[in-house]
């Protein structure tokens with residue numbers, strides 16, 4: 001483990017040095033240059049050895065344990081029971097626990113979950129409700145539960161400062177005061193966020209409000225309203241997870257899983273279906289489309305409903321982001337099959353069933369989104385997302401729990417200009433940039449207005465390599481909040497900062 005990291009470090013330094021040389025057109029070979037190149041070759045060879053030894057006990061797509069004709073049905077996470085009879089107050093109980101999951105027939109994988117073996121339940125709340133959460137950590141190690149996208153004070157945010165020790169509990173209370181949206185929750189402890197998510201800790205938090213309930217959109221959970229938590233995982237041949245962090249830009253899996261099953265199927269009637277898509281992967285982007293290239297409608301982004309449905313045939317979604325879409329299956333015939341793909345990879349299959357009455361609607365107006373006013377902004381902040389692999393920084397710095405990077409006054413509005421400079425030798429991939437405790441709006445991408453589906457509330461924005469994205473953000477709650485790249489391996493490697501709202 002240590003050895004691997006050192007090798008990657010040596011390799012990266014060597015590459016950067018070479019990069020520098022190329023940039024400066026000084027290709028004259030001196031002693032130092034030679035040593036660097038030799039070191040690079042040795043590192044390449046050693047890394048190659050590691051990759052091969054990894055492959056030796058890795059499970060592959062054509063493994064006999066996977067029988068494609070026996071795909072699993074899409075698991076539907078349970079709705080978490082509200083233990084408080086009072087309509088305005090909710091009490092929810094979460095148990096962080098270890099369990100076993102059967103991704104493959106007769107091969108158990110050790111996994112983590114909230115109240116279950118893998119992933120967690122769906123918590124449904126209403127705007128205006130007071131929510132009391134009761135989190136019990138039954139793991140042998142510390143964890144935390146971060147409410148990704150939720151606008152609450154820093155103390156309730158569940159970031160690295162709200163560690164829940166093994167065997168102990170955490171009982172945050174907060175008011176739900178933001179529009180209807182699909183949020184999610186996951187661990188956020190220093191050093192183990194990426195692995196705990198990989199092993200299964202993630203769940204959904206759905207907010208409804210008066211507007212969303214009045215709209216008559218498909219909203220019958222598990223009937224015409226489904227969560228799709230899309231992730232990817234690799235396995236060893238004994239069925240256990242393979243967390244392979246030699247990857248240059250985060251851990252990417254061999255298999256796509258949805259709600260905890262490998263490329264599952266779902267039987268659907270010929271009606272409109274709503275899917276609340278979460279990219280819960282550690283590092284992978286998904287570029288979703290239907291196998292027949294038919295269109296669907298995006299109705300919500302991270303922080304809530306869009307102003308109107310956006311018809312599209314492709315949906316790009318990076319780690320941490322959410323999108324709600326409506327697929328209208330009334331255009332299909334019984335026994336049709338439609339596959340949801342990401343690039344060329346299968347994500348899941350829809351088996352079209354009966355023609356039934358559909359009482360839901362897809363209205364032309366979904367919500368009214370007031371644009372934050374750029375003239376109200378009191379600061380312009382620049383965020384530079386730099387580096388790759390384990391050498392990633394924000395504005396040249398790596399995360400330090402004891403350092404506050406920025407002070408903000410409560411209710412201040414700021415413009416953040418986030419850029420991801422191209423990494424010359426490797427090109428570099430983009431970074432999904434996320435801010436805790438608030439929802440923001442995207443002003444521009446490389447100076448141009450963003451696509452229509454990015455005009456709603458966001459808490460995570462993909463900043464591609466070579467791109468500059470401007471956002472406008474208001475900080476309504478006091479406390480300490482993280483901002484970071486949602487490639488979890490980048491976050492762990494220090495591509496994170498923290499601000500305090502006073």
Ligand code: C2O
Pocket residue numbers: 146148186188320434436482484486
């Ligand atoms: Cu979902 Cu700090 O992140």
Ligand code: CU
Pocket residue numbers: 146147148149434435436437
């Ligand atoms: Cu978050």
Ligand code: CU
Pocket residue numbers: 392430431432485486487490495
């Ligand atoms: Cu990143």
